[in-house]
Amino acid sequence: MELELYIWMLLIGTAYGFFVGLIPVAGATTGLIAIYSFVGYFEDPYALVVFTTAVVVTSSIGDSFCGVVMNIPGAGGAAATMIDGFPMSRRGEAARALSAAISTSWVNGLIWGLAVFLFLPWYKNIVLYFGTKEMFAFLIFAMTCVIFISSKYWFRGFIALLAGLAVGHIGMDPDTAATRWTMGIDYLGDGIQMIPVMAGVLAFPELLSAYKMQAEKIYLDNNKIRNQLIQGVKDSWQYRWDGLRGGFIGGFIGLIPGIGGNIADWFAYSQTAVSAGRAGEKLGNGNVRGVIGCEGANNAQKATSYVPTILFGIPGAPFEVIVMGLLMYVGLELGTPSVLADEYFFEVLLSSYMWSLALILPISYMFIKHAVKITNLSFKWYFWPILASLVWSSTQYTGLIEDYYMLAVCMVVGIFLKYFKFSRVSFLIGFILSARVEASWVQFNSLYEWTDLFTNWLPATFMVLAGIAFIWGLFFNKSRIDFV
């Protein structure tokens, strides 16, 4: 009876998660928030563990489709996929891009999932070792790396970065805990949320451009699709180090609470850009390496963010806040001795993670042949459904009219940036990093001196790497992308 219930939860969770992943910019967090409406019906807490795990795993795979086929980010942590995925799709290689994205994301999900759940207690030392000064130094390194993914309009990209940093400053001042730059609008007190920025700045201008675009009749018969699927897997193997590097970056970022998952794919993308640049290749115009590099980080980050969540009751990523809240509701309080001693909980978690991965692979591959047909359709056919889903995702924050206003403002900003060729990627990176870096600086400033960054081996290593990345980025960077 119990097993039968868990199987149903797994199947429904897999279907729901995959569906949520397909909704533009929604992602795991939005999908999990919606579960609050019916969490009271879960009488068996372990059934909810199965369900939430299936949603997390499968939404991470599903979100590749939006980026590749529709040029809309599937979720905050999978936005970079569209930069190279969509140009591939436009030249008739959608199935190849999707196959490369899914196989890379899946393999990294498997590797990091096994690494997490089989050796969970071991990570306690890493999480505890990584303190305020380590975090601050790491953020400096990460920021230095990602800001050099600039477009060829580098000066305007720099301005966009500053604008993103400024927008990220809106909300609460971490030093005084007072509101800042909110113009007296209460709604801005918690800062501007990620989803409307993704939807308005990155997704909507692409949707508008695509609306005007003539659909090219790219006929992909089953044979071509099959060949592309195989080619995508071959690409994943050929560029396996890009995927594994992305997995390592995602895995590491997920492990350390407070860094924020949204930076993982951009950081991984930036490292792939460096590697491709060394080989004389360029990203941003439909290079499969761009897809593989960032997709490696996607599922790995989801897997490792379970570590601080389970061991310490500290969410490793935004979606884990929701997972924790949902499980607390049914009596499973993550991070507590009772859950840590609950072998059945770990058994259910590992099984549901692995079974979700096992289920989603054939589902995704079967879905590819239907998904690529979208590339044959004029955007006019699905402009409105996508716009509706962007609005839905962006209004899950409070559901009030202010959510709609915020989305509208972000749309106008997005169109402005795109029209005048200010890099929206730079804007987004500035926005993502702003609050995190500032909060980390405030903490560091309270507890340490600058010299502490250079007298401890780990922060010192990050600072040296940041210095190298800065010099390289300034003088030797040849991997600027065309995307604005």
Added chain:
Amino acid sequence: MKKLLTGAAVALAITAQTAFADFTFIVPQKPGSGTSVWTEIVAKELEKHLGEKIVIRNIPGANDIPGFNKFHNDYQDDDKVVMVSHGGNGVSYLVDEVDYDYYQYDPIGMMNLTIINGYREEIDPYKDKIIFSAGSGMNPDMMAHILLKGGPGLTMERAKEIFANDYVFVKGMSGGERRLGYQRGELNVTRESTAAYNKYYTDAPYSKVWFSQGVYNLETGEIDSDPNYPGQSIHEVFEQHWGVKPSGEFWDAFELVRNFRDVMQKALWTHKDNPETPRLVAAFKAMAADPESMAKIYEKTGKYDWIIGDDMKSALTQLRGQITRDTYANLVNFLQFTGKPAVFKEAVIPQ
């Protein structure tokens, strides 16, 4: 097409759930936060006694003020909206620029909760420098630490000296970072709700209970012993260490902000003269009398009393009576000294 229809159906189902809900509870924090989870648990039990569906709407923001302001400004005509506030809102009511005013609503019910403070075993919190995470809801705890370090008759000036020389107030930390920082040893003092302290630290060898903030006695207006931590309430610990009862201008300022935070640690409100108020109060009383419901709530919060309807009104009046101009001015002045942009609001002082 099928996908589109399925999507529309799911969106419709979620929207419909809100549209056809009988009551909406506004929580000023994000989903998954402590108050949000507490509200989910209470709402689930309350639905049984209210006989109507409750939907929770999260309106988060800095210091959890925007959600309460929204209730104050936009929902004063909606009989079906209930505001859920927490301790941080009580501190903000006293010293932040807020629109809301507890004394303009119908009180429904509240839990008279408390906060547990612990320290790392390697320090002597009375002698060593304290490293503690900052935040609006943390100010009463920071003041308690200074009070315990400062001893009897602590003056405002001496308290400022202790804060400046013997205290590190680490800003910019979330609740999760605070727990990790304490476990890691970067912070050496922490605070948690009773339930959270029991969960995270009771069995942790590195953490020792320092004191409980005690439980406010509605009849005497004094802080009583915490039933969950007998003999360890702030005034008891103070007396054990210093040999006399706490007193002085700093103690008064501390008591004021502590009471506004902890007595209203979790409280529910609806607009003034709401015709639904009697029904909501009756449902809360029925829930409080139901051992099964209370067992489920106590499991999450620790065993503390519910104060409902008219009793809550009396408690609020009593709390307001504690605000004297000098004590309030001292509180604002001290918080400003610690870096908080606190404001002195004439309207807070009872006329």
